[in-house]
Amino acid sequence: MAEVDFERALERMFAEAPAFPDAEAFAVRLEQRLDRGWALRRVLIGGAGLVGGVIGASQFIMSRFVDRLETASEGSAKILSNGWSHLAPNVDILAAMPAGSETVWMAIALAVAAMGFLVTRLIDEF
């Protein structure tokens, strides 16, 4: 038999799947592992979300955001009347927060990243 013919015949032989009596059990076992992995992933994501939410909420409370917002509102009225040059003191409010301005900026950055992730997921889905 010519070499090429033999190689083709060999490929055909390899392509023939042997029959296993436990083929269904193999597939069921795989599905169970997939389900377990999925459940674990959901728990992990849920847990991470919960922890993130608790941290975010605690930071929010610790920063006395509402009080600061009121102060900022009063300040912003003045700033609007005085022009852009008075915006700088408003930024200082962030630095004065107990949690620190870095935390707020980090939260903003995370929010932007989460929004970006959400948008890419939506684009993937639709």
Place this chain on the structure above:
Amino acid sequence: MAGADRQRLASLHDVELAAVAATGDRASFGELARRHGSAVRGLLRRMGAAPAEADDVAQDAFLAAFERIAEFRGEGTFQGWVKRIAARQLLRRMQRERRLQALAEESPEEAAGASSEGAAAGRIDLDEALKVLSAAERMCVTMCYGAGLSHAEAAEALNLPLGTVKSHVKRGLDRLRARLAPPEGVGPEERRGNG
């Protein structure tokens, strides 16, 4: 309900199932595993893995395939894609357990004692024929003709020089031909018998 769902999945093409599985649908992927599980398990055994190990690696390969299912674009067959993943997974495991080294150190002459006298026997199937090959020949032939890797890809995966892989493949093919060669006037298809 589950039966109807199973029937619906069974009517879908591999590419369609893969597309649905890419959305996270595990049942669709289960159907793919049902269709191609035996082929992947068979390939790993032909590469020289023990049955239990072959099944473990096949499971891991399908799980890895599910994670990467979005990468499958239907350019080749799904079975071929999973087979390549499985072959590489087996090699990685062998590498971890330092079993690949023994394969690399095997000289082509070591398997010279393997018999090729089976050519005269009536019906010889591929699995039986592969047993006369050395471990390295068997691995190389199966990777190239079973998993569809090129010689270069097999050499890279096995961490062997390209020339060595070609030599193992050539020698393996010669032995298989001697083993599987049909008697006068009979093609291999008619002789295989145990498909």
